[in-house]
Amino acid sequence: MKHRFTILLAVFILLTGVTLGAQAQKIEINFWSLFTGGDGEFFDGMVKEFNASQNEIIMKTDTVKFDNYYIKLTAALAAKNAPDVVVMHQDRLSSYVPSGSILPLNNYVEKVGVDMSTFEQAPLSSCTFDGKIYAIPLDVHPLIMYYNTALFEKAGITKAPESLEELFAAAQAVQEKTGAIGISADNTTAVYKAYTLTRMFMSMLKEQGFTTLNATNTKANFNNAAGVKAYQALSDMVNKYNVTPKQLDYDSAVANFKLGKAGIHFNGVWVTGTFEQQPGLKFAAVKFPALFGANASWAGSHTFAIPTQKTMDEKRILAAVKFIDWMTAHGYLWAKAGHVPTRKTAVETAEFKSLPYRSGYSDASKYTFPPPDTPKWPQCYDAISDSLEESIALNRDAKTALATMEQVVNAILTK
Amino acid sequence: MAILSGVSMRYRDKYTARDIALFSAPYLVVYVAFLVFPVLYGIHISFFDWDILSAKKFIGIGNFAKAFRDPNFLSSFAHTIQFVLLSTPTIIVTGFLLALLAIKPGKTGKAAETVFFLPYILSTTVVGTLWGWLFQKDFGLFNQVLSALRLSPVGWLTDPAHAMISIVIATIWWTSGFNMILFSTAIKQIPDEIYDSARIDGAGRTAILFRITIPLLRDTTLLVVILQLIASFKVFGQVFVMTGGGPYNTTQVLVQYVYRTGFSYFQLGYASAMSVLLFLVILSISGFQFILGKKRK
Numbered sequence: 001m002k003h004r005f006t007i008l009l010a011v012f013i014l015l016t017g018v019t020l021g022a023q024a025q026k027i028e029i030n031f032w033s034l035f036t037g038g039d040g041e042f043f044d045g046m047v048k049e050f051n052a053s054q055n056e057i058i059m060k061t062d063t064v065k066f067d068n069y070y071i072k073l074t075a076a077l078a079a080k081n082a083p084d085v086v087v088m089h090q091d092r093l094s095s096y097v098p099s100g101s102i103l104p105l106n107n108y109v110e111k112v113g114v115d116m117s118t119f120e121q122a123p124l125s126s127c128t129f130d131g132k133i134y135a136i137p138l139d140v141h142p143l144i145m146y147y148n149t150a151l152f153e154k155a156g157i158t159k160a161p162e163s164l165e166e167l168f169a170a171a172q173a174v175q176e177k178t179g180a181i182g183i184s185a186d187n188t189t190a191v192y193k194a195y196t197l198t199r200m201f202m203s204m205l206k207e208q209g210f211t212t213l214n215a216t217n218t219k220a221n222f223n224n225a226a227g228v229k230a231y232q233a234l235s236d237m238v239n240k241y242n243v244t245p246k247q248l249d250y251d252s253a254v255a256n257f258k259l260g261k262a263g264i265h266f267n268g269v270w271v272t273g274t275f276e277q278q279p280g281l282k283f284a285a286v287k288f289p290a291l292f293g294a295n296a297s298w299a300g301s302h303t304f305a306i307p308t309q310k311t312m313d314e315k316r317i318l319a320a321v322k323f324i325d326w327m328t329a330h331g332y333l334w335a336k337a338g339h340v341p342t343r344k345t346a347v348e349t350a351e352f353k354s355l356p357y358r359s360g361y362s363d364a365s366k367y368t369f370p371p372p373d374t375p376k377w378p379q380c381y382d383a384i385s386d387s388l389e390e391s392i393a394l395n396r397d398a399k400t401a402l403a404t405m406e407q408v409v410n411a412i413l414t415k
Numbered sequence: 416m417a418i419l420s421g422v423s424m425r426y427r428d429k430y431t432a433r434d435i436a437l438f439s440a441p442y443l444v445v446y447v448a449f450l451v452f453p454v455l456y457g458i459h460i461s462f463f464d465w466d467i468l469s470a471k472k473f474i475g476i477g478n479f480a481k482a483f484r485d486p487n488f489l490s491s492f493a494h495t496i497q498f499v500l501l502s503t504p505t506i507i508v509t510g511f512l513l514a515l516l517a518i519k520p521g522k523t524g525k526a527a528e529t530v531f532f533l534p535y536i537l538s539t540t541v542v543g544t545l546w547g548w549l550f551q552k553d554f555g556l557f558n559q560v561l562s563a564l565r566l567s568p569v570g571w572l573t574d575p576a577h578a579m580i581s582i583v584i585a586t587i588w589w590t591s592g593f594n595m596i597l598f599s600t601a602i603k604q605i606p607d608e609i610y611d612s613a614r615i616d617g618a619g620r621t622a623i624l625f626r627i628t629i630p631l632l633r634d635t636t637l638l639v640v641i642l643q644l645i646a647s648f649k650v651f652g653q654v655f656v657m658t659g660g661g662p663y664n665t666t667q668v669l670v671q672y673v674y675r676t677g678f679s680y681f682q683l684g685y686a687s688a689m690s691v692l693l694f695l696v697i698l699s700i701s702g703f704q705f706i707l708g709k710k711r712k
Binding site: 192 | 466467468469544547551552553554570572573574656657658659660661662663664675678679680681
């Protein structure tokens with residue numbers, strides 16, 4: 001009796017093991033997500049849908065608190081035990097490409113058959129170094145212009161400002177006729193660094209055909225007539241036309257627009273979600289205007305990269321690429337978080353077009369440009385932000401401001 | 416000890432020594448692995464150029480020389496010193512005054528002790544976020560009160576003239592309770608007889624405070640001063656959350672610069688070198704304090 005039961009139990013366990021083993025034909029790949037809050041919910045929803053949509057690959061994601069993300073990631077990359085897929089901001093890629101910490105993907109996307117021509121070229125070329133694709137962009141989150149349509153109507157403004165003159169005219173009209181703030185764009189660091197100034201400066205420079213650093217990333221490229229025009233525009237907002245309050249920090253800049261107290265707001269697309277949830281706020285969002293003739297927008301970009309492992313398993317890499325292909329193709333789901341998809345096919349879907357506001361600025365992805373691809377860029381970015389913030393707060397003239405900034409940036413680049 | 420006194424000398428020493436080793440081993444293992452080793456390794460890294468992803472490059476005292484020529488190092492060090500000078504005396508004195516309240520008999524004393532110590536258990540991020548919003552220029556509570564009173568709002572965290580002071584205020588609220596506990600415990604240990612005989616001799620409250628209480632607290636005060644100095648030199652969390660080092664870098668403290676250099680700019684050797692310099696400064700000041708305190712005895 002006893003023996004029979006034991007045998008039955010053993011057979012049962014064996015059968016279970018065999019069926020489980022058969023199921024384990026699915027490849028399990030893992031991923032670190034830095035998306036928390038609203039972004040996090042949308043992203044995790046997409047991963048669930050990916051897992052449900054096919055039987056070959058299971059994606060397991062692990063959310064890392066954003067503050068610690070790059071520290072944890074760098075440590076894992078150094079130890080070569082990072083997950084199969086990671087998210088990286090585009091401006092961080094040049095820190096990891098030279099050391100070979102992430103894989104070039106050209107061969108793998110060809111093997112999987114990803115149609116690279118469906119990607120918007122601007123974001124994709126930002127992920128390409130020396131002709132090799134090191135990451136695939138999921139989205140671009142550019143600097144755009146939000147404006148309050150109710151306040152515009154009250155102030156008698158009929159269309160979104162397109163030139164610098166129109167911008168200041170609209171801002172002044174809003175202030176005089178409605179009492180609201182003309183342009184709510186942050187210029188002071190409090191809880192958040194006042195990066196908006198730098199993003200506007202870089203965009204204005206590019207609109208005039210100038211990159212922030214020279215072609216070899218060895219010198220600053222903004223102490224010239226173009227830089228003067230860009231700096232002057234930013235300074236005039238606060239110091240000449242008084243359409244932007246002094247000592248305005250990021251939280252106040254967003255809150256002012258959200259509460260209907262500001263006509264125009266410059267910020268990244270990520271605040272679309274918070275504005276559309278504000279009852280009674282009537283607004284529109286368009287790409288950053290061509291203040292100096294051409295269109296150009298600073299943009300960040302979330303990209304997918306595949307870390308180099310101690311032993312490369314091609315099956316896992318191909319599975320990861322398939323995951324990336326699916327996620328980017330379904331970019332209209334990600335657009336719910338406000339971001340702009342990078343694949344033309346995603347933007348052309350009915351699902352994307354039915355989302356409010358986003359179609360108004362999706363063309364911004366054509367005019368985005370990457371920041372300089374040098375590992376010293378994060379330090380330059382911070383230095384430029386501090387310098388612009390200081391110069392505008394102290395109302396420095398353009399010549400002095402740009403000379404000071406150039407000195408600091410060149411010191412970083414040559415050391 | 417009475418049990419062991421009948422046992423032979425040698426046996427007792429061996430037994431006690433073994434016990435000491437065994438019982439402290441678990442703690443010592445963790446201490447050495449997670450405190451001593453990282454500190455020594457950090458000192459080791461400070462002589463190299465290292466971006467964590469590539470190999471280390473030995474550069475001798477290159478990082479230290481770089482620090483003294485780096486305006487960001489010098490300015491963030493100055494901001495740390497500014498914070499130390501503003502916060503150390505105020506937090507110590509506030510702690511002492513709160514202790515005088517906490518030693519009052521009955522419910523008043525107990526309530527004071529609890530209420531004033533509570534902020535200390537909050538984390539840095541909570542305190543920084545809370546006070547960041549209280550001080551917020553356009554929507555924070557303080558400026559809303561000022562506007563209601565028809566006064567103009569203050570740029571508590573956005574005006575370089577006020578930012579550091581605002582951070583100090585938040586820190587006083589947060590950490591005075593710790594010094595209060597140290598002081599009140601020490602005061603409670605002063606024998607009642609001393610106070611009684613002073614009162615009989617006709618000493619008033621002020622005289623008792625300055626001639627008896629404070630002098631008898633000398634050892635505790637020395638401890639509090641050293642602990643407070645060390646904590647103030649290491650300031651980072653609440654500054655980072657409340658101002659991010661702003662406006663335009665005017666409140667960036669040394670630890671924040673070390674953090675940025677190491678983890679944002681991938682210069683771990685240089686970051687370690689700056690940490691070593693901070694360590695030497697704290698060590699010398701604390702050591703100096705300690706010797707000075709011992710001498711007076």
